[in-house]
Amino acid sequence: MTDAMNILNNPFKNKGTAFTMEERRRYGLIGALPSRVKTIDQQANDMYKLYQSKMSRIEKRHFLMEIFNTNRTLFFYIMQHHITEMMPIVYDPVIAESIEKYNERYLRPQNAAYLSVQHPENIQESLLNVSGDRDIRLIVVTDSQGILGIGDWGVDGVDIAVGKLMVYTAAAGINPEQVLPVVIDAGTNNHHLLEDPNYLGEQHPRISGQPYFDFIDHFIITVEKVYPKALLHFEDFGRGTAAQILDKYQNRLLTFNDDIQGTGIIALAGVLGALNISREKLRDQTFLTFGAGTAGMGIVRILFEELVREGLTPEEAKQHFYLVDKQGLLFDDTPSLTAKQKPFTRQRDEFPNSDRLTNLGAVVHAVQPTVMIGTSTQPGAFTEPIVREMTANTTRPIIFPLSNPTELAEAKASDLLKWTNGKALIATGIPVADIQLDQTTFHIGQANNALIYPGVGLGAIAAGAKVINNQMLVAAAHALVGLVDPDQPGAAVLPPVKNITQFSERVAVAVAQSAIDQGLASVDNAEKAVADTKWEAQY
Numbered sequence: 001m002t003d004a005m006n007i008l009n010n011p012f013k014n015k016g017t018a019f020t021m022e023e024r025r026r027y028g029l030i031g032a033l034p035s036r037v038k039t040i041d042q043q044a045n046d047m048y049k050l051y052q053s054k055m056s057r058i059e060k061r062h063f064l065m066e067i068f069n070t071n072r073t074l075f076f077y078i079m080q081h082h083i084t085e086m087m088p089i090v091y092d093p094v095i096a097e098s099i100e101k102y103n104e105r106y107l108r109p110q111n112a113a114y115l116s117v118q119h120p121e122n123i124q125e126s127l128l129n130v131s132g133d134r135d136i137r138l139i140v141v142t143d144s145q146g147i148l149g150i151g152d153w154g155v156d157g158v159d160i161a162v163g164k165l166m167v168y169t170a171a172a173g174i175n176p177e178q179v180l181p182v183v184i185d186a187g188t189n190n191h192h193l194l195e196d197p198n199y200l201g202e203q204h205p206r207i208s209g210q211p212y213f214d215f216i217d218h219f220i221i222t223v224e225k226v227y228p229k230a231l232l233h234f235e236d237f238g239r240g241t242a243a244q245i246l247d248k249y250q251n252r253l254l255t256f257n258d259d260i261q262g263t264g265i266i267a268l269a270g271v272l273g274a275l276n277i278s279r280e281k282l283r284d285q286t287f288l289t290f291g292a293g294t295a296g297m298g299i300v301r302i303l304f305e306e307l308v309r310e311g312l313t314p315e316e317a318k319q320h321f322y323l324v325d326k327q328g329l330l331f332d333d334t335p336s337l338t339a340k341q342k343p344f345t346r347q348r349d350e351f352p353n354s355d356r357l358t359n360l361g362a363v364v365h366a367v368q369p370t371v372m373i374g375t376s377t378q379p380g381a382f383t384e385p386i387v388r389e390m391t392a393n394t395t396r397p398i399i400f401p402l403s404n405p406t407e408l409a410e411a412k413a414s415d416l417l418k419w420t421n422g423k424a425l426i427a428t429g430i431p432v433a434d435i436q437l438d439q440t441t442f443h444i445g446q447a448n449n450a451l452i453y454p455g456v457g458l459g460a461i462a463a464g465a466k467v468i469n470n471q472m473l474v475a476a477a478h479a480l481v482g483l484v485d486p487d488q489p490g491a492a493v494l495p496p497v498k499n500i501t502q503f504s505e506r507v508a509v510a511v512a513q514s515a516i517d518q519g520l521a522s523v524d525n526a527e528k529a530v531a532d533t534k535w536e537a538q539y
């Protein structure tokens with residue numbers, strides 16, 4: 001390939017019509033472009049007009065992906081200028097649709113690394129083939145066993161790794177040349193994919209048990225060797241593996257599980273934001289988590305630790321939690337409890353009717369929660385009678401239906417406001433437009449980990465942190481509180497996505513400072529380290 005084609009085909013270097021005449025001469029681009037030289041702003045305006053002409057959200061996404069594939073700087077320039085509009089297109093919820101259509105619409109690998117469980121001997125070569133001589137500082141890896149709430153998507157889940165990284169750069173300014181999306185193709189138990197002649201991944205059931213964990217170990221060792229400075233972010237692993245992997249590696253390398261830790265801290269920030277509005281205390285709350293899986297238990301653990309930090313004993317703190325999963329309220333003797341659920345189960349003798357507490361309505365009636373958080377993938381589970389029952393017992397019920405994407409949410413924000421006469425303090429997983437009720441405009445906070453993981457990652461990378469520990473995570477959650485005026489009628493419990501670049505930087509500084517304070521950083525000035533690490537979408 002000629003030099004001209006090399007640079008025009010390299011999305012990290014390409015500027016398209018914005019190459020100046022001087023650059024065109026220097027890079028051998030004379031004659032390879034039309035003569036008009038445009039600014040990035042002109043290019044972005046042209047592209048935005050075309051974007052607006054696309055009729056469906058998935059077409060909009062594919063249009064943006066083509067810009068991403070050809071010119072990363074222009075892509076991020078556009079996304080940052082239209083962040084509220086484009087987050088749901090690039091990321092959740094439209095990303096779910098793109099994963100479901102991956103095989104039909106496959107065009108390009110988007111600089112992702114595809115690892116096959118059949119070939120552990122190829123891990124290093126595969127990673128290096130994709131990263132080349134780029135200095136990788138951030139990896140998002142998925143094995144796609146639990147994509148959002150839509151289940152097992154095999155190799156098609158690679159898009160979640162790509163999408164999470166897009167948000168990292170748009171929100172926190174992580175250099176897009178320094179990131180690597182990775183999918184571990186461990187097979188799939190999704191029978192549609194197993195039968196689909198178009199399916200692009202390993203067409204066999206998922207590998208599990210020791211061979212699976214051996215592969216993960218091999219992958220981790222390779223990452224440590226090849227990218228010793230990188231943060232390794234785990235995304236959408238299965239309920240049976242995510243926590244186990246985090247526990248095994250979190251003290252060994254710079255790593256983070258977004259569904260457990262990212263969701264935990266955004267939920268904590270949301271609850272603290274809600275309590276700023278209601279002027280209540282965390283220790284006065286009764287928490288009911290509906291869906292006690294990866295995300296649900298991540299949330300419980302972080303809230304529990306916050307109560308202990310506030311001075312409660314672990315035994316006292318534990319009394320504030322009620323877990324509800326498929327079996328109903330989880331008791332000490334409930335069959336098939338997970339390791340993460342066990343410390344938070346209740347005793348049967350606390351309730352005269354314990355054998356009837358097998359559904360959400362009965363549990364809400366029995367325990368009278370003040371905070372109800374859904375990560376169950378059960379659409380509409382927060383029904384009108386349940387919400388009305390909760391509201392009868394608490395002045396400002398805190399209700400977070402967090403299951404994604406849109407179709408799986410436990411409730412709609414507009415219904416929750418209606419059923420509670422505007423009393424509910426709400427956060428949702430997906431973005432929700434403002435809601436008008438009576439004389440008040442309600443802003444709905446988005447408790448999606450995307451509002452916090454970019455800042456956590458930027459802070460950890462900027463600090464050169466050795467690990468991400470709980471103190472750093474708590475610092476991140478607290479950095480997101482106090483950015484909303486709680487006295488404004490209809491105030492949201494979290495700051496709006498339109499401010500994501502500002503508050504991601506604030507979260508990053510808090511995380512970097514925590515690493516410095518704990519002696520876990522290689523820098524000594526958090527603000528400077530964060531500012532120096534940030535990449536800008538400019539030519």
Ligand SMILES: NC(=O)c1ccc[n+]([C@@H]2O[C@H](COP(=O)([O-])OP(=O)(O)OC[C@H]3O[C@@H](n4cnc5c(N)ncnc54)[C@H](O)[C@@H]3O)[C@@H](O)[C@H]2O)c1
Binds near residue numbers: 429
């Ligand atoms: N808003 C966010 O930032 C965020 C972050 C992570 C996950 N999530 C969402 O949370 C949901 C769960 O994700 P996960 O990774 O924890 O999955 P998971 O599979 O680990 O957990 C889901 C849990 O829900 C339980 N469940 C299923 N059916 C139920 C029912 N009828 N009643 C009660 N419980 C039931 C399952 O047994 C499981 O324990 C997904 O929709 C995901 O998109 C949201």
Ligand SMILES: O=C(O)C[C@H](O)C(=O)O
Binds near residue numbers: 259403429448449
């Ligand atoms: O991807 C999201 O939108 C949030 C979260 O990580 C999820 O799995 O739902």
Ligand SMILES: [Mn+2]
Binds near residue numbers: 148235236258259
């Ligand atoms: Mn996720």
